Amino acid sequence: MAQRDGQQCARPTLFDVAKCAGVSIATVSYALNGRPGVGEETRRRVLDLAKEMGFRPNRLARGLRLGRAHVLGLLIADIANPTYTEIAAAVVNEAAVAGYQVFLSHAGVHGELQRQQVETLLDQRCAGLIFTSVVEEDRALLEQIHAAGVPIVQVIRRICRIHADFVGTDEEAAGYAAATHLLELGHRCLAMAAGPRTSSASRLRAQGVRRALAGAGVEMPARWSVEGDLTVCAGYALARRVLARAPLPTAMICGNDVMALGAMDAMVDAGLRIPEDIAVVGYDDMAFASSRLIQLTTVHSPHAEMGKHAVRRLMERIEDPELPVQEILVKEHLAVRRTSGNALCGASISPYPAEPEEIRSR
Amino acid sequence: MAQRDGQQCARPTLFDVAKCAGVSIATVSYALNGRPGVGEETRRRVLDLAKEMGFRPNRLARGLRLGRAHVLGLLIADIANPTYTEIAAAVVNEAAVAGYQVFLSHAGVHGELQRQQVETLLDQRCAGLIFTSVVEEDRALLEQIHAAGVPIVQVIRRICRIHADFVGTDEEAAGYAAATHLLELGHRCLAMAAGPRTSSASRLRAQGVRRALAGAGVEMPARWSVEGDLTVCAGYALARRVLARAPLPTAMICGNDVMALGAMDAMVDAGLRIPEDIAVVGYDDMAFASSRLIQLTTVHSPHAEMGKHAVRRLMERIEDPELPVQEILVKEHLAVRRTSGNALCGASISPYPAEPEEIRSR
DNA sequence: GCGGCTTATTTAAACGTTTCAATTTCGAGG
DNA sequence: CCTCGAAATTGAAACGTTTAAATAAGCCGC
Known part of the structure; x- marks a missing residue:
């Protein structure tokens, strides 16, 4: 007692x-x-x-009785990627508001490990799952989860014709905007180091780029259109390959900022100046992109907002599973910086607050 | 049926x-x-x-019956910080090996939100908790958790005289090594933009720096020893302050890589060349640090290993709660790069593999 | 004073495990 | 053939909730 x-x-x-x-x-x-x-x-x-x-x-007892725990599962392919961590942060915060806890799963893409983690998540009676990077091969898995009555929200990437909501940006438009920006600067020799074709986001972005080029009557030789993983190393290797022999492009669009970082390393190695000899555009606007030493032109997408939307949508669907499948697109925008020729002038685009924050000397 | x-x-x-x-x-x-x-x-x-x-x-039923779920809680102050995400990734992976799921909590440091999240974690009957950035104010909370019979592992930061294991690096030695490196390069005018005093890690590192200076008979004026949050903005503001008037230091040690990034921006703004006019050393070896455009000299600490150790230790303690409190130190090392004068020569310290990985053209 | 109605409260059955204690089974030894 | 003990199997309670259904308690009007 x-x-x-x-x-x-x-x-x-x-x-x-x-x-x-x-x-x-x-x-x-x-x-x-x-x-x-x-x-x-x-x-x-x-x-x-x-x-x-x-x-x-006792949440276990409550969950057992209710047949469903106040818990969400968040599947992240690569936790080292800031894009995903920004989403994760927002998801955890927004879930907390709704009284939910978040299980974090870090199991790569479509593998035995992922399947295992999902099973465990279902064993915990998660009320819903958030997938940050599905690939087509995951279709069966997602369908199985849906069959088990657990709602899913896909973020950033998606597979079509599946009973699951989607939260993302208009990637095609983003690709179009990036390419258009370069075209307007006068570039006619564009290269593209795209992300993997398995990612719907990367596919769409490449598609947008091609639409812009087609609209301007510009051709991109096959040799300049390469694809690889969204890693620094892949970016380096791809750029190296493109820059291996003349003629060289005057601009390169990369699958994300990390790839751009690697690509720029390859350019430096090749003795090229950025942006005088070659312009670079990334995607994601990661923290380092706005650094003075880098100033990467890139597409900024509001990841936190996406995480928030994902949780909210999941809540709605948990409430009412009969809701029609929805597609939520949040607005992204191009952040033009030095690597596409916009030299930093004054503090107008400085990422730092005008007034220094509190400083303690000792 | x-x-x-x-x-x-x-x-x-x-x-x-x-x-x-x-x-x-x-x-x-x-x-x-x-x-x-x-x-x-x-x-x-x-x-x-x-x-x-x-x-x-059904893991809920099992947990209810056993009075303890196969679940760990991971408390991360700032998920946007790559340091923590590397740890998180390792924790999730290692936990999976042991059949545990990980609840991710993102609730900053010592606040109502954090307390709430911890309560919820306990309501879920977590078998153990991993704290990545405790501050002294958290003492009462940790003691309460311990009283509830839930084991704790502290990572990176710690509070002393508390019944909880610790996994981290020898921060004092790291600070000493960084300062010694600069002293050996001939620097005598060192500045330090340290992390917050509330972090045991930052305190120890600063202490190591001072020990090295004292050993070399070098004085660091109070005006050059500043502290702030581990953010880009703080790094910028602190460096700006130090560089506001002559005499200027010839080297600056920063609390982490992100701060160093901000500090370097301030140096660029001040018209200083790195490393010719001023050398910079960071801490953490985040992904961007090894980029060609940055090449930041920094202390590399094996975060993944730390996460792994944290989980293993937790497992041991869950097995046998009577184990004596342990302190696990993993080895870190200084990665010397361009910002302290080590110009990149050849591919010897290139972060990229010699052979390009698979590339698909389209 | 007593059915009938509303409101407050309780009883008890689930939810799906684990595990102690009780029961059954079966072969060997006497 | 009977008994004993080990091994296999089962019954039932417990973990801490939620909730449908049953019961108790008021209260009204006739």
Whole structure:
């Protein structure tokens, strides 16, 4: 039994509170959950007592009884990628607002490990799952999850014709904007180091680039259109390959900022100046992109907002599983910086606050 | 009842399997858990059937019964910081190996939000908690968790005299090594933009720097020793302050790489060349640090290894709560690059593989 | 004073495990 | 043939909730 006052007992249960309050367990449960049918005076007494005793509901028991835990699963392919961590942060925060905890899974893309993690997530009776980078091969898995009655939201990447909501940006438009920007600067020799074809986002972006080029009547030789993983190393290798022999392009669009970083390294190695000899555009606007030493022109997409939307949508669907599948697009924009010729002039585009923040000397 | 063969039923339980196998629930449980006292023939039959039916144990039920879930809580102050995400990745992976899932909490440092998240974590009956950035104010919270019988591992930062293991690096030695490196290069005018004093790691590092200086008989004017948050903005503001008036230091040690990035921006703004006019040393060796455009000299600490150790230690302690408190130090090392004068010569320190990886042209 | 109605409260059954204790089975030894 | 003991198996309680259904308690009008 819970000893009253002084030290609260280790972990009082409904039973303990009920005993102390001299009522039944059911009454305590009803009172704590704010359900009707409990006398005003009783309710107050129970609430006060529960607080005093430090009662906290056991979420396992609740989940077991309800057949569903107040828990979400977040699947991230690559946690080292800032894009995903920004989303993760937003997801965790927004979930907390709704009283949900988030299981983090870091299992790459479409493998045995991923399948295993998903199984475990289902074993935990997650109320919903958020996938940050599905590939076509995951279709069967997603369908199985849907069959199990667990709603899914896809973020950034997606597979089509599947019963799952999607939150992302208009990647095609982003690619179009990036290419158009370079075309307007007068570039006619564009290269593209795209992300993997398996990513719907990368595919669409490349598509947008091609549409812009076609519109301007500009051709991109096959040798300049390469694709690889979204890593520094891949960016380096791809750029090296493109720059291996003349003629050289005057601009390069990269699958993301990290690839751009690698590509720029290859350009430096090749003795090229950026942006005088070659312009570079990235994607994601990672933290380092706005650094003075880099100043990478890139497409900024609001990842935090995407994470937030993903959770909200999941909440809606958990509430009402019959909702029609929805596609939520958030607005992205091109951040023009030095690597496409926009030399930093003045503090107008400085990432730093005008007034220095608090500084403590010692 | 579970229909056999063909489509497995939604989610068979022990009961369903038992019914199909014609044995009791208890037998199935014993068989699946590999406990003794089950006939060999029965065991095989049950195992096969469970697999065929797609049985998966309900982790909520198990956790409820056991009074403890196979779940860890990971508290990260700032998920945007790559240091922490590297740790997170390792933690999630290593936990998976042990059959544990990881709850991710992103609740800053010592606030109402953090307390709330911890409470929820305890409500979920986490078997253990990993804290990545405790501050002294968290002491009461950690003690409360310990009192609740939930083991804790502190990573990177720590508070002393508390019943919790610690995994980190020898920060004092790292600070000493960084400063010694600069002293050996002939620098005598060193500045330091340290991380916040509330971080044990930052404190120790600063201490190591001072020890090195004292050993060399070098003085660091108070005006050159500043501290701030581990952000780009803080780095910029601090460096700006130090560089505001002559005399200027010839080298600056920063609290981490991100701060160094900001500080270098301030140096560029001040018309200084790196490393000719001023050398810079960071800490963490984040992804961008080795980029050709940056080549930041920095202290590389093996975060993944730390995450792994943290989980392993937690497992040991969950196994045997009576273990004496342990302090695990992993080795870090100084990566000397351009910003301290080590110009990149040849591919000897290139971060890229010699052979280009697979490239697909299209 | 008593059915009938509303409101407050309780009883008890789930949810799916694990595990102690009790029961059955079966072969060996007497 | 009977008994004993080990091994296999089962029954049932427990973990801490939620909730449908049953019960108790008021209260009104006739």
